[in-house]
Amino acid sequence: MKEGNRESKLSEDSSITLSSDTDVSLSSYDEDQGSKLIRKAREAPFVPTGMAGFATIVAYRLYKLKSRGNTKMSVHLIHMRVATQGFVVGTMTLGMGYSMYREFWAKPKP
Template identity: 70%
Template sequence: MTAVEYEENESKLMRKAKENPFVPAGILGCFAIVAYRLMKMKNRGDTKMSVHLIHMRVAAQGFVVGAMTLGVVYSMYKEYVLQPAAAQKALEQKTALEK
């Protein structure tokens, strides 16, 4: 198991949401874009159905890839910026107590 302990009855989605808060945002954004584009299907004008569906897929995929990218940047920030800063602060406090 990872360094973070989880409750036994906690779902996998909830664990992933705690580890990376951009997962639920990506899922919700994907569903929102698909729902919006399906509602706009009546007013698509003379655009072919296949082109409309391709645009919907590309928009939904783009949102999910963007959310994943933000999630990776966020996790790298936590791992490489916040953790070393906390470790440095703890080391400074330890050396101050020893003096």
Template identity: 70%
Template sequence: MNPVEYEDNESKFIRKAKENPFVPAGMLGFFGIVAYRLMKMKNRGDMKMSVHLIHMRVAAQGFVVGAMTLGVIYSMYKEYVLKPSEAQKALEQKALEK
């Protein structure tokens, strides 16, 4: 097996995290919200367990959806704003060299 083709899980995760930094942020936020809501479960008062769990799920999913939305906006910005401006600068540089 070619060592260049082989990639362990940790380096693959790091590479993916650099490509889209909102994925680890979404995962971290998800687990943070779940941990916080599980700790607050003792102090839920007269709220039913099912309602508490539904609130926890909605909060965690909302955070993940928000992170995914920001990730899509970020990747669209890189693709449609930064790349065309870099291409325009390259064309201008090429025209100046002639």
């Protein structure tokens, strides 16, 4: 009796069909890296700004490394880390403020 119930339950489970979406867009897989970067930069403009600022500050501080004078290497590296972190956190804060503005205040009233 138990096996009969088990078989009927299995047949019920196998008759269940999963819904299939045929409208799934795979356009994001067809993009090359350049167009994907441009699309992401349009969606979140502060991300590439933060990355560019980070790279600029690191490059500048590494250039200034040779003229650091009597400053210890560890102090110079700490200053570089604080400057880059400050820029990235500031950019993230501006980006969040911008997205909040677009989402809550810049929406047209229905």
